[in-house]
Amino acid sequence: MSSVPTRDELETAHTWDLESIYATDEDWEAAYEAATDLVEEMASYEGQATEDAATLLEVLELRDRLLREVSTIGSYARMRSDEDTTNQEYQALSARGQSLASEAQAAASFIEPELQTLTREAFESMVERESSLETYDHYVDDVLRKKPHTRSTEVESLLAELGEVTGSPGEVYGMLSNADMTFPTVEGPALEGSEEAIEITQSNFVNLLRRPDRDFRQRVYEGYFDEWEAVRNTVASAYKNSVKTDVKLAQARHYDTAREAALDGPNVPIEVYDNLVESVNDNLEHLHRHAELKREALDVDELRMWDLYMPLTGDGGPDVEYDEATDHVVEAVGALGSEYQSRVAEGLESRWVDVYENEGKRSGAYSGGTYDTQPFILLNYQDDVASMYTLAHELGHSMHSELTTDEQPYIYSNYEIFVAEVASTVNEALLTHHLLETVEDPNLRKAVLNEFLERVRSTLYRQTLFAEFEHEAHALEEGGEPLTADRLDDLYGGLKGRYYEPAVVDDRIAREWMRIPHFYRAFYVYQYATGISAALAIADDIIERGEPAAADYRAFLERGSREYPLELLRIAGVDMRSGAPIDRALSTYRDRLEELADLLE
Numbered sequence: 001m002s003s004v005p006t007r008d009e010l011e012t013a014h015t016w017d018l019e020s021i022y023a024t025d026e027d028w029e030a031a032y033e034a035a036t037d038l039v040e041e042m043a044s045y046e047g048q049a050t051e052d053a054a055t056l057l058e059v060l061e062l063r064d065r066l067l068r069e070v071s072t073i074g075s076y077a078r079m080r081s082d083e084d085t086t087n088q089e090y091q092a093l094s095a096r097g098q099s100l101a102s103e104a105q106a107a108a109s110f111i112e113p114e115l116q117t118l119t120r121e122a123f124e125s126m127v128e129r130e131s132s133l134e135t136y137d138h139y140v141d142d143v144l145r146k147k148p149h150t151r152s153t154e155v156e157s158l159l160a161e162l163g164e165v166t167g168s169p170g171e172v173y174g175m176l177s178n179a180d181m182t183f184p185t186v187e188g189p190a191l192e193g194s195e196e197a198i199e200i201t202q203s204n205f206v207n208l209l210r211r212p213d214r215d216f217r218q219r220v221y222e223g224y225f226d227e228w229e230a231v232r233n234t235v236a237s238a239y240k241n242s243v244k245t246d247v248k249l250a251q252a253r254h255y256d257t258a259r260e261a262a263l264d265g266p267n268v269p270i271e272v273y274d275n276l277v278e279s280v281n282d283n284l285e286h287l288h289r290h291a292e293l294k295r296e297a298l299d300v301d302e303l304r305m306w307d308l309y310m311p312l313t314g315d316g317g318p319d320v321e322y323d324e325a326t327d328h329v330v331e332a333v334g335a336l337g338s339e340y341q342s343r344v345a346e347g348l349e350s351r352w353v354d355v356y357e358n359e360g361k362r363s364g365a366y367s368g369g370t371y372d373t374q375p376f377i378l379l380n381y382q383d384d385v386a387s388m389y390t391l392a393h394e395l396g397h398s399m400h401s402e403l404t405t406d407e408q409p410y411i412y413s414n415y416e417i418f419v420a421e422v423a424s425t426v427n428e429a430l431l432t433h434h435l436l437e438t439v440e441d442p443n444l445r446k447a448v449l450n451e452f453l454e455r456v457r458s459t460l461y462r463q464t465l466f467a468e469f470e471h472e473a474h475a476l477e478e479g480g481e482p483l484t485a486d487r488l489d490d491l492y493g494g495l496k497g498r499y500y501e502p503a504v505v506d507d508r509i510a511r512e513w514m515r516i517p518h519f520y521r522a523f524y525v526y527q528y529a530t531g532i533s534a535a536l537a538i539a540d541d542i543i544e545r546g547e548p549a550a551a552d553y554r555a556f557l558e559r560g561s562r563e564y565p566l567e568l569l570r571i572a573g574v575d576m577r578s579g580a581p582i583d584r585a586l587s588t589y590r591d592r593l594e595e596l597a598d599l600l601e
Contacts, residue, residue, distance in 0.1 A: 017351035038066045042107040049114040053130035084360035085179040106160035149253040169242035170520030184223040202363030203380035209309040221306035225508035235514040236485035262523035266416040279582040280464040291502040303503040317447025325388035332434035353377045367397035396427035404560035412560040421531025429539030456589040467526035533581040
């Protein structure tokens, strides 16, 4: 019998309030029908966008209205499906939402090619005749910047219509990993006297690897990865086709590589990616030191892969129930001002968060919602310190969206991931500072230090390892080398061995690439590593300077995507063109590591 509750067994207060978007599914259907009419209206403007200033304004405002509606429609359907990925009705709703989004993108795809027939001077002349067009100044600048990589209206429409197809490898992977795969149950001394077996899930796997009984951890590790072995060829096929899609789309837009295409979207120089990988590889000794300390703490001859998540403190620390976690997080973000703090507290009371795991629920965590809704946060809360940090992380995303929506028009509301991960990690850093300053319980203090170290290890080092894997996998495809399951295992296993040199790398961990859903959004994960580097610098500044630094940070959040990412971060006082933030983060990791090592001695 499963130990995971069904959806209807959860308390309403611990579920998100999707009824605030559409009270019923019938209301969703009505919105869907209205949006299909907007799609047709949008398509009717093709070939006319730049006729005159008034028409251009009509086109851009209609496009914004359409995409706002479609975004809300798709978000509701996707979140309903995420509540229970086995629910066929909401799977169908989500698929329809995705189809509508593709249709809307296709209907509006003529806009950018037509804008690119203008010069900068011609657009400025239109602004003089229609002042409301000034809102779109940065957007038009970005469109003109991408002119060498924008195809004809016909080709752009085709690429937009293929959006559903090009996203299918990730969709197949998601259904396999969340809905179809089942993992074994485990029992043993690690269950602290309970005779009930625990079912391994995508959500609790890492948490189970923090249990103190080593034999139990080994059984969890082997049982989990043996299930992945059974589907390795299917997953390899899905990932191979995802990589092929990235490469082909980049070629269609006249980029030399898929990585160049991905980074050009937010206008991030390739050097930022390469500098990150170089800096991390130059400082692998800190990660090796962390691994060696774990071996010593466990008092074992060899550190094995099922030991990597074990805290240096020997356990995960005291339980932190959800209500206690919300109190800590609200107090921690007080450093960002009373208004910010009040909005976080109100959001937690207004059912922003879907708190606990249930059968079929999507694994992991995210912050969702749209320009026209409140934020929504999916968690799989496990009553531990790590879950408290995840809550702080996702609330950072949600508040970024809230402040952006307050200050920016829709066109600048979808900020780039490069800056999004800064907002989430600043909250984590402030939570660490708050807890170390206020909590007296020595076990919780050690657990907080350990959590900080694990967050840096998993965000800065691990995500950079992932970034290397993605880059090399795409390079193999671009070089004509087939991406088989064996080749991907070899590639990933080699990287894992270099990063975690003191530990024993086995065949099972070489398959870990199969469990990483972010790989289906190529060249995404490196931004976690750059994000934590920038965030630690910003948080230190807020702690040292107080309100002036907090005001700069809030100004950064309020700008949305009105400037390019590197320019936005300068508002908050960080220059990511240099390696300084990365080096600073690695230095902090080293110092905190030695601090905890001294405490444990």
